[in-house]
Amino acid sequence: MSHPYSSAGRRVVPLEERSAIVTGGAGGLGGAAVRHLVSLGVGVAVFDRDGAGAQALAAELGDRVRAVAGDVTDEGDVRRAIDAARSLGAFSIVVNVAGGGNRPTRTVARDGTPHGMDVFVSTVSKNVFGTFNVTRLAAAAMAGNDPDEDGQRGVVVNVASVAGYEGQAGQVPYAAAKAAILGMSLPLARDLAALGIRVCAIAPGTMGTDIMLGASQELRESLESTIVFPRRMGRPAEFALLVESIIRNSYLNGENIRIDAAQRLPPK
Numbered sequence: 001m002s003h004p005y006s007s008a009g010r011r012v013v014p015l016e017e018r019s020a021i022v023t024g025g026a027g028g029l030g031g032a033a034v035r036h037l038v039s040l041g042v043g044v045a046v047f048d049r050d051g052a053g054a055q056a057l058a059a060e061l062g063d064r065v066r067a068v069a070g071d072v073t074d075e076g077d078v079r080r081a082i083d084a085a086r087s088l089g090a091f092s093i094v095v096n097v098a099g100g101g102n103r104p105t106r107t108v109a110r111d112g113t114p115h116g117m118d119v120f121v122s123t124v125s126k127n128v129f130g131t132f133n134v135t136r137l138a139a140a141a142m143a144g145n146d147p148d149e150d151g152q153r154g155v156v157v158n159v160a161s162v163a164g165y166e167g168q169a170g171q172v173p174y175a176a177a178k179a180a181i182l183g184m185s186l187p188l189a190r191d192l193a194a195l196g197i198r199v200c201a202i203a204p205g206t207m208g209t210d211i212m213l214g215a216s217q218e219l220r221e222s223l224e225s226t227i228v229f230p231r232r233m234g235r236p237a238e239f240a241l242l243v244e245s246i247i248r249n250s251y252l253n254g255e256n257i258r259i260d261a262a263q264r265l266p267p268k
Contacts, residue, residue, distance in 0.1 A: 019093070079137065155198045162264075206263060
């Protein structure tokens, strides 16, 4: 992946000849990233457990999109997504959006019942294990790309959450998982530097996805009251613009970037 303003004489591979995998691509933020990348000419493999949702998005967006139903923690499914992306162009972009939280649950309930360990394990698995699994396999595939003048072969954009910085009461599994994704950015960037692959993470605040817009008015108002400016939910399209910025800016590496309008989550 070359910088768009490259001037050292090596041919810049245009976005129209590149391809990407977006995990969780049938969801709110993932879908916004898919739509934006396609608008830039990038071929996209929409990789999601919701196979019907992924297929519907692919049918809507045309022949530069492939739907792949699967689990980010499954190596075979990830390899199928990589093959799908390769069929669309030079595979050099990954956006790891797949993940999700758990119903707010205290570590010990008022009646003395401890938090279920299965919930903690499943939340960490789909967020942390899935993100690392896709990253390791995608990076191995990108290693064969022709490098640009900086030796760059690809970029990985992971998605965490502001909960990874200031998780609320009842969010221990989700906060731990997103903090782990933030903690991976720098060592992943260091590990993959020899291959010319950059890694950054985005930590969204309260974003206006369909799920959040469908939440109770009380919850929405509570969260919006903690947003500094502009005092509204973030737009998924704004998230997608940040994804593009990371892809285009070759000097962004090992960085965690909040997109939250200066929001800081309250304790509960």
